[in-house]
Amino acid sequence: MIASSWLLVAFPALGALILLVGGRRTDAWGHLLGCATVIASFGYAVAMFVSSSLAEATDVALYSWIPVDALQVEFGLRIDPLSMTFVLLITGVGALIHVYSIGYMADDAGRRRFFGYLNLFVASMLVLVLGNSFVTLYLGWEGVGLASYLLIGWYTGRPSAATAAKKAFLMNRVGDVGLALAIFLMFSEIGSTSYAAVFAGIGDLSPAVITAIALLLLLGACGKSGQFPLQAWLPDAMEGPTPVSALIHAATMVTAGVYLVARAAPIYNLTETGRLLVTIVGAFTLLLGAIIGCAYDDIKKVLAYSTVSQIGYMMLAVGLGPFGYALGIMHLLTHGFFKAGLFLGAGSVMHGMNDEVDMRKFGGLYKRMPITFATFGLGYLALIGFPFLSGFYSKDAIIEAAFGSEGWQGWVFGGAAMLGAGITGFYMTRLVLMTFFGKERWRELKSADGREFHPHESPPVMTVPMIVLAVGSVGAGFFFALGDRLVEFLAPSVGALSEAEHTALPHALIPWLTVGLSLFGALVAWLIFGRRDVPVERPQNVSPVTRAARNDLYGNALNEALVATPGLWTTRFAVYLDNKGVDGAVNGLAAALGGSSGRLRRLQTGFVRSYALSMLGGSFLIVAALLMVRFS
Template sequence: MTEVVDVGAATGAASLAWLLFVLPAAGALVLFVTGRRANAWGHWLGVLTVVASFVIGLVIFLETVGLAPEQRARELSLFSWIAVGGLDIDFGVRLDPLSLTFVLLITGVGSLIHIYSVGYMAPHDSEGDGEPSDDSARRRFFAQLNLFVAAMLVLVLGDNFVMLYLGWEGVGLASYLLIGFYQNRPSAATAAKKAFLMNRVGDVGLAIAIFLLWLHLGTLQYSEVFARIGEVDQGVILAITVLLLLGACGKSGQFPLQSWLPDAMEGPTPVSALIHAATMVTAGVYLIARANPIYNLTETGRLVVALVGVVTLLIGAIIGCAYDDIKKVLAYSTVSQIGYMILAVGLGPAGYALGIFHLLTHGFFKAGLFLGAGSVMHAMHDEVDMRRYGGLARYMPITFVTFGLGYLALIGFPFLSGYFSKDEIIAASFGQPGWQGWVFGGAATLAAGLTAFYMTRLMLMTFFGEKRWQNLKTEHGEDYHPHESPAVMTVPMIVLAVGSVAAGFLLYNGHVLVDWLAPTLGELEEPHDGVLGHSVVPFLVVGISALGVLIAYLTVGRRPTPVEKPEPVSLPVRAARRDLYANAINETLIARPGTWLTRALVYVDNRGVDGIVNGTAALLGGSSGRMRRAQTGFVRSYALSMMGGGVLVVAALLAVRFA
């Protein structure tokens, strides 16, 4: 039962819920409006607003934990927002286990990323490399970062689909600004536009799904929609679930809209950590989990979700094996790991909570990995090519240890975070009946082995082996002198590393997270033996992952790594480096036909519509001009015309009479 109250009547910490998104939004507004006057202190304002939101979220969370499970879902109405005809939408907040879980993830990991950014975005000399050179760039960065967090909080805290859509579009705007932050880089501008446009495709699907809900139910309030969704025809429910999935594919970088996500690496590395770990890419998983009462009514809709997850997790894992760009490898790792989450929520009651479980653990170790990559880049003059790294463990011990723990958590090393969350998804996949168990479980296991391969390859090329940077020069002719990052950067990395180690066990032990989410997601269905016994899965996954580590060691660790990429390469490697031709396919099937259609419509408009309008005007104008010549002004001419007309009329009458 959901309790609906006015925010003014709310008691305890819940009455402060509106501050969760208002604080970072106010921080963004202040930084945007004050301009240069905030250069000296703007970054600290950005940090404090998000930290304050985390503290408030933590207090509300602790208060909610003390309530009975049936009392943990509350809707607080802030004010009447839209009242047009039969559409009445309040601007309200929904506090329940799912939204509060996301609040803590967004503000907690977001706070660490903000603190890290103070050091990473510190002003330094710039000679056209695109990095910030003064305080104004850092202040602008924190304003956009605050806007991003505020929009994401609106998305997860809204109590209706319209507020979700508001936050959805706000996140899209903020990501466009942050991905294109380095405005003097054409590649950054292109990546930002690509992300913005591809997300619009998914957003159209989400918008149409919202329209269908309003058309058939007359309400968009979560509590009312989920209570009455059974009244809707099954065909409409299936359409709604597929359209919601399309929206999720856009925001979470899932097939077939995954190609924008790796290009988002053009933004500063803290942006990559925020987008790929705790915020934007998790929005699609949140959407499907939030709409679980709708998906529970259509097995076909859930199957489509699971298939999209399976395809995506394989695509991300395969492509991640071929890149030498450290951020691109981590980006495709994110594509793959979000695929695991989408697969999990596609399993329905057997996987909703597992998808959120992996989302949380992934938030720790993937944010730590991206911040670790940023630390390496910070030490290597923003070099991203791993072939120019090597032997950095000795020079960056803190980065090496924290990054290494994130690596172990990601590949599912026993008893670290990823081991608990990812293995549970694979076990639930094998627990599906018939072909689904073999396809879902087999694909997820194969991707686990590929993940172990490409992440071990990354570790070996970056931190071990010969120092391939010793005889190289930066683009400004300077020698490389790698060094450990300052404390303002390493402390957040250490905190995230602790989460990478302990979060999985703490959330898994005693089904703490599953029980917490049950009021929102329902009880977790215990996996059946399916096509493979549940007790066998951990040994299988660890064995496949160990094989991936071994292959990476034999192919990379025992061979010298060339500084330059070898050419030519085999067909599979070439295909992976070209993103399995995803961009080419999108251009062939969507972009080019769209361009041709636009040109055809412009031609029809110019030659057809405009031609008819202009031709009709010319015909009337020309005809009237010629008729005007008959108006001579002489009476004799008019009399002669009248006589001629009369003769013709008499002749016609006689012809009819004697016919």
């Protein structure tokens, strides 16, 4: 079956082609085709996983893609434990999101086109994780960027959606430049961009070149995974429909950066500086996302900043070295279940609340939406690391590994990760309390455009995917962690964990301290939001910390000051220089020639006597000049 692995990409790619060029004749059944293609891809992935040996990587060459002199790039796929792990996650969770979208987008006139974009997104993501070279990865990388731009800006009538789509597209281009430069450097130094050749030859390069490649790859990962300093686009991506938020933030696009670092493990294993920078970015971002998540009232943006924070945990893990890659991937998998479930749960709340996203207008919804509440609650418990749910096995293992780092790094990175767990317990409990408990504030309210609220449970086509994801939120972590099952499975791709590294990990008491801190954060949230009525109006007289969090810790202001404003002024100066300098010189020369010729034309009077007089005057001047030369 490995020889036919191209079918994994072909199914959703064909679905996208039919839905996007088929026109209105596919409107009636387009959503069904969109779901069928991803389900077919998932089914084929399961069959490959069961029937194939993944003890070592297998490259499947499809055709010669770029045969240009020394640059020989084949379009091929790499089948190994890492790629198949991502394929199963992308197609499995992606299929559930597709099914959910049938109900969520039922009244949207462009539903068929929406499913075409979803299929394009999944196909691009599969190219990204299955490609056997960095150039093939880059193709999927850009395809995902295009699809996300189309999906984030889906609501074309909203200026905020258009702005969010452009912001995501442009900020990702910054990271893409880093990835492209890393690929150029690989080719110039090694002569190839295939994984096999790069990983075989990377050890022959100088430490400076290896570190440069690692840092450029990190820049690409920061852009796609919404890590500092390129995190500002990710919360704004909530302008798209909720299934898009689940697809981007749970199992696909934002995990691409983590995949890139894990795939490039042979490179990062050779540069301690590169790994340290990855770890610093992850630790800083997990705290940044958690702090900002405490201050928002938009249910989707709280979950978005939660994603920023949780991806930070994954980046922290893969930066820890050989024993961290598998831990980062395990948290990526468990996060795919519970975060997708949380986003779909938020979409269910919006579906029942007339598309309202302000949690201050919710309250008491557990009685009106029991299935949504139950599935959302399990995802919430998994996210905060409640004992024996998925997050307990994956996130807490990362914190334990962070404390195992040598010297000051263990205390700094472990302490940051544990603090982030406590803050996560606070902001997620705040979200649950404001949404599902307390006074039913929606009863006495109307939205700004006059909509009334009549909360109700979502149809089965939406709740069934939520139930499946809730089951994964409960049991996936235990399944992956049992007997180091996932660590051993991924060993052929990211390296095995030695016995010395096993024994170097801290005492198992750390996960329980983390649980205690998470529950303490939940208790603080209950004391503030659970024992008193939540005001419908957002308080304005708040502390400087809350004000800073509401302003994204001034991340957008920093980007505006350091990048956008200087870029705008540079552009204006270049335009002025072009208009007044280049164009001015050309236009000035033309004007001078035109003006002088106009004046010279006045000498052409048509009178012979004038011409004779001019000739006589010229003759006198020539004679005078000759005499001056002669007697000088």
